[in-house]
Amino acid sequence: MGEPVRVGVVARDPMLEAGATSALHGYPDVEVVPVGSARVAVVLVDDVDDAAVRLVRDLRAAGPEVVLVANELVPTAALAATVAGARGLLRRREASADRLARTVLAAAAGDCTVPPDLLDRLLEHGVARAGPVGPGLSEREREVLRLVAEGHETSEIARRLSYSPRTVTGIVHGITTRFRLRNRAHAVAYALRAGLL
Structure with a gap:
């Protein structure tokens, strides 16, 4: 096993940020760090609006891969987020700790993950x-x-x-x-x- 993947969590809601951080702490292949030094950034939003797409684009420009977790993902929003640089897309209700960790690791490996439906x-x-x-x-x-x-x-x-x-x-x-x-x-x-x- 190599170095753990350095992951930063970004959310407007501090409870969501704390929950995602806590979920990722249980995985030995992941190390939660400030987003500025992360290899992968997990972004939690309610809706994939223009502000969320800008945030994905800005984070990608700064370096880390991005996993976007949103309440709902419709095709147009998912496409906008992917074009902005998101490597992983998850609906919040489907983002178990295990699935989130697997999506983060896939993003770190250069793979793209989208819910099958x-x-x-x-x-x-x-x-x-x-x-x-x-x-x-x-x-x-x-x-x-x-x-x-x-x-x-x-x-x-x-x-x-x-x-x-x-x-x-x-x-x-x-x-x-x-x-x-x-x-x-x-x-x-x-x-x-x-x-x-």
Whole structure:
């Protein structure tokens, strides 16, 4: 086991902040620190409004990966948060201590986590706008991005699709390079927004 992931918690409500901090303290792979020195920032909000999206963007610009926990996540808000740089999205009612810790660790590893039902709605939204096959991504690239969006790690994606991890990494890198995207989360958000998934 390596160094624990340094996590900062940000919330307007001090009780929410205390609850999330307490939940994360029970995990040996996580160390709760001030957000200024965190590798991952957990942001707790009531609604994903413009202020929440700005906060995600500002935190990402400062360096840490961001996990956003909100009361409710609708596709448009989830997409805005992901485009702003959020790597993990959770509804507050689904954010058990274990799930929050797993989402934080996935974000630290560079993976993106979205609730499965929300992912389905985002994918339906993208298909409705682009038709059954959107331009710009091959079927292989779409399959890899779908699994990235579901929160699977590179090794899991490779096993599921019978590719090598290097091939999966190459596919994701090719997408991010071709569309000038920052990371895997940005690739998923871009593909959904553009109707490519």
